[in-house]
Structure formats: structure tokens, C-alpha cells
Amino acid sequence: MALVAEALAAALIVLGAFFLFVGSFGLAKLPDMMRRLHAPTKATTLGIGFTLIASMVWFGGVAGDPSFHELMITLFLFLTAPVTAQMISKAHILRSAQTQAELPPTGGDAAWATLPRDRTGEDKAG
Amino acid sequence: MIARVLPQPILTLVLAGVWLLLVNDVSAGNIVLGLVIGFAVPQVTGRYWPDGGMPRHPLRLAAYGAIVLWDIVVSNIEVARLVLFRRSEGLASRFVTIPLELRSAEAIAILAATITMTPGTVSADLSADGTSLLVHCLDAEDPDAVAAQIKERYERRLKEIFE
Numbered sequence: 391m392a393l394v395a396e397a398l399a400a401a402l403i404v405l406g407a408f409f410l411f412v413g414s415f416g417l418a419k420l421p422d423m424m425r426r427l428h429a430p431t432k433a434t435t436l437g438i439g440f441t442l443i444a445s446m447v448w449f450g451g452v453a454g455d456p457s458f459h460e461l462m463i464t465l466f467l468f469l470t471a472p473v474t475a476q477m478i479s480k481a482h483i484l485r486s487a488q489t490q491a492e493l494p495p496t497g498g499d500a501a502w503a504t505l506p507r508d509r510t511g512e513d514k515a516g
Numbered sequence: 517m518i519a520r521v522l523p524q525p526i527l528t529l530v531l532a533g534v535w536l537l538l539v540n541d542v543s544a545g546n547i548v549l550g551l552v553i554g555f556a557v558p559q560v561t562g563r564y565w566p567d568g569g570m571p572r573h574p575l576r577l578a579a580y581g582a583i584v585l586w587d588i589v590v591s592n593i594e595v596a597r598l599v600l601f602r603r604s605e606g607l608a609s610r611f612v613t614i615p616l617e618l619r620s621a622e623a624i625a626i627l628a629a630t631i632t633m634t635p636g637t638v639s640a641d642l643s644a645d646g647t648s649l650l651v652h653c654l655d656a657e658d659p660d661a662v663a664a665q666i667k668e669r670y671e672r673r674l675k676e677i678f679e
Binding site (some may be wrong): 395408409412415416419420421422424425427428429431432434436454457458459461462465466468470473475476479480483492494495496497498499500501502503505508 | 534538540556561588591592595598599600604605607609610611612615625628629630633636638639640641642643644645647648650652677
């Protein structure tokens with residue numbers, strides 16, 4: 391039983407390490423700010439998720455001391471990662487005139503919340 | 517009366533559960549302490565949730581969570597493939613506007629978080645009047661298809677749960 395748990399934990403750690411690597415590699419490889427956001431928000435979250443599951447399996451199956459803190463860490467990660475990504479992209483949109491020019495129109499009366507009222511995507515495009 | 521003492525009964529239970537997981541110990545004392553926290557926190561934070569903010573179908577919200585969890589795994593394999601095997605110049609990255617039917621602030625927040633965690637999309641901004649969402653796609657040949665898929669798969673379900 392302990393052997394099975396140990397093998398499972400090892401496999402999960404390798405899987406987690408792979409996704410963490412892809413997240414970091416994507417951050418380095420992708421060419422611009424908005425595209426770079428994709429790799430760390432997704433791959434890194436899943437990589438850490440696998441690592442945490444491995445930790446639960448190891449402490450529950452091998453050490454005989456079940457732990458649920460990992461579930462909480464995963465929950466907090468899932469709550470914070472999207473908020474961080476959105477704050478970074480809002481800061482990027484505010485500071486980059488080029489990105490502002492690329493934005494599609496909102497399709498409504500109001501502009502995108504990040505931009506001042508008179509600088510909608512529609513005005514820039516026209 | 518009940519509504520005043522317990523404005524958000526589900527939040528109370530969730531907070532008590534989170535407390536038990538944080539202390540990593542299920543005992544009578546901790547259950548009482550968890551319930552006290554679950555009772556006190558909504559009293560303090562209630563004013564920030566003017567509409568209650570609670571899902572009308574908590575069980576369907578759990579089903580939604582399972583779908584999103586599955587999509588997160590799929591999206592990671594997809595993004596890993598794009599990152600490792602595609603030239604960056606060949607990616608059709610673009611911004612897409614998603615017109616929103618949802619009106620509840622909590623539902624829109626969950627939708628935005630879901631979009632960030634799932635296949636090739638990051639939610640970047642909300643329009644000032646809250647009627648459309650700005651989404652950045654890593655590789656989207658057809659922006660309309662992305663918008664349609666998000667609306668069909670996530671927004672429709674959230675609308676059923678919250679409105």
C-alpha cells in the first residue's frame with residue numbers, strides 16, 4: 391500500500407514538474423505581455439495542483455498523517471490567479487497605447503473600465 | 517429575523533468548513549469556533565454583498581466546479597502543446613469582446629475567473645457599465661466561435677445558478 395502511494399506521489403510530482411516547466415518556459419518564450427500571461431496562469435496552477443495532490447497522497451498513504459491543507463492552498467490559488475492575471479492585464483492596457491489601439495469595441499455605450507471615458511477602442515480605431 | 521442573524525447561511529457553512537480544513541483537526545471545540553467565525557464574518561462583510569450574492573442552486577454550482585476543473589486539465593494540455601510545439605509568430609492571438617447576459621456581479625466574477633483558468637483565454641477587462649467582457653485569446657482563428665463557446669458552456673450555466 392505504501393509502495394503504491396509512493397509510486398503515485400512520485401508520478402504526480404513528475405507530472406506537476408512538467409507543467410511548472412511548461413509555464414516558466416512559456417513565460418520566457420512567448421513574445422509579448424498579453425501572450426505571456428497565458429502560460430503562468432494555467433500551466434503553473436495545474437503544476438502546483440499536481441504537486442499538492444502528491445503531497446496529500448504521500449502524507450496520507452506513506453507517512454500515515456492525512457493532511458487537508460493542500461486543498462486550501464489549491465482553493466486560494468484558484469481564487470487569486472485570475473485576479474492577479476486581470477490586474478496585470480489591466481495595468482498593461484492602461485500603459486500601452488499600442489494595446490489600446492488593438493482593443494475591440496465594447497459593443498455597448500460604455501468604454502472598457504480601465505480606460506478613461508474619452509479613449510474607447512472605437513475612437514482609437516476610427 | 518433569521519435573515520438578519522444569518523444573512524448568508526451557505527457562506528457560514530463554507531467558512532466553518534474552511535476553518536476545519538485550516539486547523540486540520542475536526543473536534544467539537546473547532547467546530548464551534550468555525551461556526552462562530554461563520555456567524556461573525558457575514559455580519560461584518562454583509563454590506564459588501566448588497567444582493568446576497570449567494571447561488572440559488574449550490575449543488576449545480578458544485579457540478580459547474582467539476583466541469584471547470586476538467587476544462588482546466590484539458591486547457592493545460594492544449595496550452596502546453598501551443599507553447600512547446602508552435603512557433604510564437606504563428607499564433608493567432610487577439611482580443612475578443614464577449615457580450616454579457618449575466619447581471620449579477622458575483623456571477624460575472626466567477627465567469628471572468630473561469631475564462632482565465634480555461635483553454636487559451638485570459639479575461640483582461642470589463643466594460644465600465646458591466647455589459648461586456650474583454651478576453652484575450654492565445655490562438656483563435658475564429659473569434660466568434662470562442663465567444664459562442666464561452667457563452668454556451670459557462671455563461672448559460674452560471675445564469676441558471678445565480679439568476
